[in-house]
Amino acid sequence: MIVGVPKEIKKDEHRAALSPGAVEALVSAGHTVLVEKGAGLGAGIADREYREAGGRVTPAAAEVWRRSQMGVKVKEPLKAEYALMREGQTLFAFLHLAAAQPLARVLVRKRVRAIAFETVRTANGALPLLQPMSEIAGRMAVQEGAKYLEKSMGGRGVLLSGAPGVARGSVVILGAGMVGKNAAKIAVGLNADVTVLDVNHSRLEYVDDIFGGRVKTLASTRFSIREAVREADILIGAVLVPGARAPRLVPRALVRRMNPGSVIVDVAVDQGGCVETIRPTYHSRPTYVVDGVIHYGVANMPGGVPRTSTFALSNAILPYALELANLGVVEAVRAFPELAEGLNAAEGRITHPAVAEAVGMKCARVEEVF
Numbered sequence: 001m002i003v004g005v006p007k008e009i010k011k012d013e014h015r016a017a018l019s020p021g022a023v024e025a026l027v028s029a030g031h032t033v034l035v036e037k038g039a040g041l042g043a044g045i046a047d048r049e050y051r052e053a054g055g056r057v058t059p060a061a062a063e064v065w066r067r068s069q070m071g072v073k074v075k076e077p078l079k080a081e082y083a084l085m086r087e088g089q090t091l092f093a094f095l096h097l098a099a100a101q102p103l104a105r106v107l108v109r110k111r112v113r114a115i116a117f118e119t120v121r122t123a124n125g126a127l128p129l130l131q132p133m134s135e136i137a138g139r140m141a142v143q144e145g146a147k148y149l150e151k152s153m154g155g156r157g158v159l160l161s162g163a164p165g166v167a168r169g170s171v172v173i174l175g176a177g178m179v180g181k182n183a184a185k186i187a188v189g190l191n192a193d194v195t196v197l198d199v200n201h202s203r204l205e206y207v208d209d210i211f212g213g214r215v216k217t218l219a220s221t222r223f224s225i226r227e228a229v230r231e232a233d234i235l236i237g238a239v240l241v242p243g244a245r246a247p248r249l250v251p252r253a254l255v256r257r258m259n260p261g262s263v264i265v266d267v268a269v270d271q272g273g274c275v276e277t278i279r280p281t282y283h284s285r286p287t288y289v290v291d292g293v294i295h296y297g298v299a300n301m302p303g304g305v306p307r308t309s310t311f312a313l314s315n316a317i318l319p320y321a322l323e324l325a326n327l328g329v330v331e332a333v334r335a336f337p338e339l340a341e342g343l344n345a346a347e348g349r350i351t352h353p354a355v356a357e358a359v360g361m362k363c364a365r366v367e368e369v370f
């Protein structure tokens with residue numbers, strides 16, 4: 001199969017979909033990989049590295065799209081790319097079609113076979129292509145929080161590890177899922193005083209087990225949140241109720257009771273945030289202050305570390321990209337139920353119920369189209 005990797009054109013998107021290692025794996029399996037010139041530069045990957053991996057560096061986006069049978073991208077195609085997509089082509093990317101009706105219509109009209117990273121789902125409900133981004137955001141949350149705690153950044157001037165004879169800084173994490181667990185790991189590594197709250201007992205049990213008592217776990221109630229948040233130097237919002245807006249767990253009145261110069265990193269801001277005073281921010285200006293508390297609300301945190309994120313995403317994509325290229329889309333979707341879950345559009349139909357509902361189109365079953 002001819003696989004194309006166009007350069008991302010969305011503002012501030014520096015990731016590439018495939019690393020040189022992934023390109024080499026596809027080429028070794030007998031496929032041709034066209035990589036648009038400069039596709040990896042934002043992630044610090046030179047064209048030469050793709051060439052050495054067996055990729056064919058191709059100067060123009062139009063040529064990559066025209067020649068490839070499957071386009072592998074990070075973000076959804078933008079308007080400028082609509083015309084470049086070919087009839088019957090396969091597209092493998094983050095698509096978020098529920099929020100991109102015009103793109104959904106283009107995919108249907110052009111009979112593109114579109115597999116969305118965010119809906120690839122395994123039998124146990126895991127989202128393997130979203131997971132690496134949550135891992136990275138969780139780890140980054142503590143790093144960012146620690147940075148803004150420094151005095152020169154407007155923070156309280158607390159070192160998370162404390163010092164001999166001086167108390168440690170306190171990190172409070174709401175939610176013990178993928179983001180929360182990874183945040184706890186880094187906070188423990190920095191020797192902070194770490195508290196994790198969740199409503200799901202088995203998540204707390206898991207955190208209790210893996211950190212061997214080094215992390216305090218609390219059942220998430222209004223009472224326990226109030227007690228923990230008041231003393232937090234860094235508060236990390238990491239809750240998720242699938243498909244719903246993030247629950248508002250920290251009202252403004254509680255933010256007001258936090259110490260001046262403490263930091264809130266609400267990772268759940270992409271679902272509306274779990275802190276009343278949070279709003280989305282960008283990497284170019286990530287923080288603002290409310291009631292003396294620093295708020296960090298970047299909705300695409302992994303974009304801040306595009307090199308790490310490129311390799312993490314590429315690692316997660318590669319097994320699926322290989323199956324799609326080896327078997328062809330139809331056979332791969334039949335063979336792997338998680339790819340069938342990922343299929344959002346094919347043969348001029350929308351094939352994912354939630355997407356169909358969101359864009360107001362009829363939904364076809366995967367077995368009907370393939």
Ligand SMILES: NC(=O)c1ccc[n+]([C@@H]2O[C@H](COP(=O)([O-])OP(=O)(O)OC[C@H]3O[C@@H](n4cnc5c(N)ncnc54)[C@H](O)[C@@H]3O)[C@@H](O)[C@H]2O)c1
Nearest residue numbers: 134137175177178179198199200220239240268299300301
């Ligand atoms: N800002 C970013 O760049 C970025 C990046 C990745 C993920 N996210 C977001 O981070 C959030 C968490 O993602 P995740 O992968 O960790 O999800 P997850 O499903 O793995 O974990 C969420 C956890 O929240 C818990 N929870 C639900 N309600 C709660 C409550 N009232 N109190 C305490 N805990 C509660 C759940 O039991 C679960 O353990 C999501 O909104 C996700 O979209 C943001």
